[in-house]
Amino acid sequence: MKGKFIQAITSAIAVATTLGVVTVHGQSQAKNQRIESFIPKTKDHRFVSFVPKGHAAPEGPARLVARPIIDRQAVTGFDNLTNGFARQGPDFDKINEDNVQPTRSFNDGRFVFEEVERQEDGVGPTYNAQSCRECHQSVVTGSSSQIAEHRTGHTDNGIFYESMGGSLIQSRATYPEIVEHVIDTDETRTFRLSTNTLGNGFVECVADATLTAIRDGQPPDMQGEAPEVPVLEGDGSPRVGRFGWKCQHGSLLSFAADAYLNEMGITSPLMPDENTSSGEYVGYGTEYDPVPEPENDGEDVEGFALFMRSTKAPPRGEITVDAIRGSTVFKNIGCAICHVDTLVTAEQGTLINAGAFIVPAALANQVIHPYSDFLLHDIGSGDGIPISPLPQYADTANKIRTAPLWGLRVRNRLMHDGLTFTKLEAIQRHGGQAATVTAAFNLLTDTEKNFLYAFLDSL
Numbered sequence: 001m002k003g004k005f006i007q008a009i010t011s012a013i014a015v016a017t018t019l020g021v022v023t024v025h026g027q028s029q030a031k032n033q034r035i036e037s038f039i040p041k042t043k044d045h046r047f048v049s050f051v052p053k054g055h056a057a058p059e060g061p062a063r064l065v066a067r068p069i070i071d072r073q074a075v076t077g078f079d080n081l082t083n084g085f086a087r088q089g090p091d092f093d094k095i096n097e098d099n100v101q102p103t104r105s106f107n108d109g110r111f112v113f114e115e116v117e118r119q120e121d122g123v124g125p126t127y128n129a130q131s132c133r134e135c136h137q138s139v140v141t142g143s144s145s146q147i148a149e150h151r152t153g154h155t156d157n158g159i160f161y162e163s164m165g166g167s168l169i170q171s172r173a174t175y176p177e178i179v180e181h182v183i184d185t186d187e188t189r190t191f192r193l194s195t196n197t198l199g200n201g202f203v204e205c206v207a208d209a210t211l212t213a214i215r216d217g218q219p220p221d222m223q224g225e226a227p228e229v230p231v232l233e234g235d236g237s238p239r240v241g242r243f244g245w246k247c248q249h250g251s252l253l254s255f256a257a258d259a260y261l262n263e264m265g266i267t268s269p270l271m272p273d274e275n276t277s278s279g280e281y282v283g284y285g286t287e288y289d290p291v292p293e294p295e296n297d298g299e300d301v302e303g304f305a306l307f308m309r310s311t312k313a314p315p316r317g318e319i320t321v322d323a324i325r326g327s328t329v330f331k332n333i334g335c336a337i338c339h340v341d342t343l344v345t346a347e348q349g350t351l352i353n354a355g356a357f358i359v360p361a362a363l364a365n366q367v368i369h370p371y372s373d374f375l376l377h378d379i380g381s382g383d384g385i386p387i388s389p390l391p392q393y394a395d396t397a398n399k400i401r402t403a404p405l406w407g408l409r410v411r412n413r414l415m416h417d418g419l420t421f422t423k424l425e426a427i428q429r430h431g432g433q434a435a436t437v438t439a440a441f442n443l444l445t446d447t448e449k450n451f452l453y454a455f456l457d458s459l
């Protein structure tokens with residue numbers, strides 16, 4: 001936001017527990033190194049070894065079945081209206097960069113999510129876009145789009161090494177000489193499509209225990225992985241990741257800080273270190289970056305999180321008789337083992353996000369239908385790039401999160417790389433842990449397949 005950097009200079013907020021290294025929208029800030037543990041950055045930027053405090057907390061009991069009366073169907077809609085967590089706020093059209101208060105309301109949060117930032121606001125030196133909306137917009141602000149990110153690195157003896165500037169290749173820069181370029185030897189390469197964030201406030205409020213219970217109930221050869229990832233704003237303990245193609249974050253605030261840095265080049269207290277250009281420092285103090293860290297005082301990041309937490313879940317399209325029949329086919333042949341249809345959020349007051357967030361009334365006891373287990377699976381489509389180069393994540397290289405199918409009908413490029421264009425091709429790309437289910441699909445009659453497609457078209 002305009003003017004914010006002045007405030008940022010004076011406030012110089014330092015979050016002592018920032019786990020500055022594992023950034024995953026994103027990339028690891030320790031370029032091209034293998035790091036043995038999470039390393040938080042202290043106020044004076046000394047590195048101290050960090051051992052996560054134990055494991056992710058269960059965050060209450062597993063919730064997969066809706067209880068009558070107590071649990072409610074989560075609100076859905078592509079309508080720019082709050083789910084009730086933040087208030088709707090002032091008229092959206094009356095909010096501007098001078099009167100916006102990012103954490104005041106849904107409309108304020110939406111404003112900063114849509115706001116186009118410039119170099120003097122901290123954009124760059126390397127970046128992918130100038131506003132969150134550029135990539136999260138179809139059909140309303142917050143949802144998905146066809147914009148793909150570019151990730152590269154190389155793999156030696158099964159170990160992944162990020163490209164010199166991190167695995168995320170920023171596609172734009174504020175000066176021609178610092179645009180990142182891929183080198184020939186970085187042969188592990190992929191695109192990753194922009195995912196949906198609508199309804200993710202509900203997903204955030206699903207207890208870790210719910211995700212691990214799904215995992216534990218899956219047949220051994222189809223069992224997913226619930227990776228534990230650091231919560232940047234948390235108390236040092238990790239949480240089960242669920243956001244992004246790799247489940248690389250468990251909290252929306254962490255993801256927002258990561259995205260502000262890695263998509264837009266704007267640093268904030270949770271992500272205080274500027275991106276490099278292929279490993280070369282181009283931040284404040286060089287001719288490429290006029291704005292000192294943190295470029296945003298963290299208020300925008302809080303605003304993004306408030307907005308996303310307040311969004312309604314993607315709504316269903318028309319549910320025809322064929323679509324209802326198709327949902328039975330979907331269950332019968334095993335698609336729903338991974339694309340889980342129903343999850344219930346935790347009770348009001350549950351402490352989640354490594355102690356940093358308390359499940360509020362508006363997001364508690366909500367029944368959602370994301371058609372995902374939010375777990376990582378190897379279905380043979382993996383991109384070879386792990387959550388981060390830390391050794392404990394090595395086995396995530398060829399796993400991808402079960403794509404949530406809510407809102408599928410508004411996407412026409414499918415799978416993480418967006419290189420699949422039809423439902424049939426998407427299904428046929430499911431090998432590995434999904435091979436038996438794909439085989440069952442191939443045995444369906446044409447009529448059954450058409451029911452299944454009708455169901456997918458209603459999501």
Ligand code: HEC
Binds near residue numbers: 131133200263
């Ligand atoms: C250049 C495009 C681009 C911009 C700009 C962008 N994103 Fe994203 N976003 C993506 C992509 C691509 C992914 C999937 C990344 C991955 O998993 O590797 C993603 C994923 C996410 C997710 C995870 C959703 C889920 O469940 O998968 C959140 C949350 C998110 N972005 C928030 C933001 C916020 C907040 C901003 C603005 C600060 C932002 N994004 C800006 C492209 C973008």
Ligand code: HEC
Binds near residue numbers: 402415456
């Ligand atoms: C073993 C778990 C598993 C099973 C079983 C499974 N899927 Fe998937 N599905 C995934 C994963 C993981 C992805 C993401 C893969 C990627 O992007 O590379 C995915 C992606 C998809 C996509 C693309 C969605 C998008 O937005 O890009 C569709 C469509 C889909 N699955 C439908 C199905 C159908 C239909 C079935 C049953 C015939 C099925 N899946 C069975 C795990 C599974």
